Amino acid sequence: MNHVFHPHTTDLETEPPHLYGRWRRDPFMRLLTGLGKVWFPFWSPLAPLYETAVADHVQQLTIVGREVVALDENVIALTLGAADGSILPEWHPGAHLDLHLASGRMRSYSLCGDPGDRRHYRIAVRRIPEGGGGSIEVHDTLRVGDTVTVKGPRNAFPLALPGYGSPARKLRFVAAGIGITPILPMVATAERLGLEWSMIYSGRSAESIPFIAELARYGSKVTVRTDDVDGLPTMAELTGPEPESGLAVYCCGPVPMLEALRRHLDGRRDVELHFERFSPPPILDGTEFTVRLNSTGETITVADDESALTALRRVRPGVPYSCQQGFCGTCRLHTTAGEVDHRDSLLTEPEREAGYFLPCVSRCSSAQLDVDA
The missing domain is CATH 3.40.50.80 (Nucleotide-binding domain of ferredoxin-NADP reductase (FNR) module)
Incomplete structure (x- = not known):
């Protein structure tokens, strides 16, 4: 308790005293301080710090296999590999890939191959005519030999x-x-x-x-x-x-x-x-609010049982989205006014404080939300 009643006044820029009080400044610590003052100025020009690249986990892969895996021919499996046959990043059961399509769409697909096969990924896609167009694009445009851009693997459904x-x-x-x-x-x-x-x-x-x-x-x-x-x-x-x-x-x-x-x-x-x-989660305790688009000034009503993303897509069909569950971040938008009810599992506190939100799952605690869209 001594530090509570008698706060120390040690100068952190000088060496501490000797452990047994024989010297006011410990000789060994003084030696280390002296070496540091010489060594670091000498070494820093020889080992400068460099900006390191941020790993975005984006890969260019080649479709090496395409197979119909349902008798109704509405599900195809695509096998992906590196063009040079190199080892791919490791993944575990439950992981998924984000597939970037030529149209600009991004869709998330679970990896359904063998985790022990480090040279191939496999995904399967069901054709959904009434969907957002991603599955139709995969079925109608992707063939063996094509190059695709993927991001991941990421795992939001791990096996314990x-x-x-x-x-x-x-x-x-x-x-x-x-x-x-x-x-x-x-x-x-x-x-x-x-x-x-x-x-x-x-x-x-x-x-x-x-x-x-x-x-x-x-x-x-x-x-x-x-x-x-x-x-x-x-x-x-x-x-x-x-x-x-x-x-x-x-x-x-x-x-x-x-x-x-x-x-x-x-x-x-x-x-x-x-x-x-594979579809949006049910909306619990939802209340109606409006979204105002800063670019045009138009307002959109978001019903108590629909997501802000669904409402936005009525007037902006091309708005990007993927998982619709709040973990991929594809639909991220910036807000300038209004109180966001965050319900995602992705954004950090600094990102939320900066005004970002995910319209696929998050809502509004105020009457209106102004967004940059």
């Missing part, structure tokens, strides 16, 4: 292995339709490590389900059910009649299924639920 970051003892994988893409490498990893796991895979029909032949090698560990034959799955069918303690559930599929599964497992502290959605 039992015994290595997770107390779970068993893994249960739940996938619906194209939601199989992040689950595929998780299943392969669990099988390779000898973990106890099972999977249920659902879809509209057998023709629409991608990678069904690839999953056949796992035998009875994978249960495939289709809506046209079996009806919509119940939550008990997805998790088991009574989910066991120590179970970890990994799910990717449509929002209604994810929300139903979350409610089904609500309160089960002994069961882990991990999920990823």
Whole structure:
């Protein structure tokens, strides 16, 4: 407590006294100070500091494989590799790539290949005619031999292995339709490590389900059910009649299924639920507000159940976006007035204080938000 009642007045520009009080300034520390005053001025011209490049993780890759992986021909898998066959950055199950398209669109696609293959990435894309145009552009324009720009890999849906970051003892994988893409490498990893796991895979029909032949090698560990034959799955069918303690559930599929599964497992502290959605999350506690575009002065009403991005796209169809979940940053805009209700997981506090926000998930706590758009 001595430092509280008797604050020291040591001069930080001089050496401290000797430990046992024999000298007012410690001889050894004085020697080091003297050497420093000579060494650093001498060495600094020989080892100047340079600006280091910021790693943006952008790569130019070549399409080395294109394959139709669903019987209805609406899902294609693209295999990407470096032109010189060099090693690609490492990734882990659950990771995704941001694919930059020639139109200027950027879309995020889960990596669905083998994490152990360091020379190739694989993504799969379902053709969605009523979507934002990204999937149609991929299907209609990208061919083997084309060069594409990708950013990543990044992981917003990591697999926590039992015994290595997770107390779970068993893994249960739940996938619906194209939601199989992040689950595929998780299943392969669990099988390779000898973990106890099972999977249920659902879809509209057998023709629409991608990678069904690839999953056949796992035998009875994978249960495939289709809506046209079996009806919509119940939550008990997805998790088991009574989910066991120590179970970890990994799910990717449509929002209604994810929300139903979350409610089904609500309160089960002994069961882990991990999920990823390919569509915007539901809006909770939303209130109506307006967005004013600084460039034109026009105002847009954002309903209480829609995102600011959706409202913006009604008048600016070309506004950039990708994940629609608040983690890629593609749709980032700058605000000049209004109070933002930040709901993303990407922006730093300095970025938020500077006026940036992500319209795909964030909202407005005031009546109006002025944006530079």
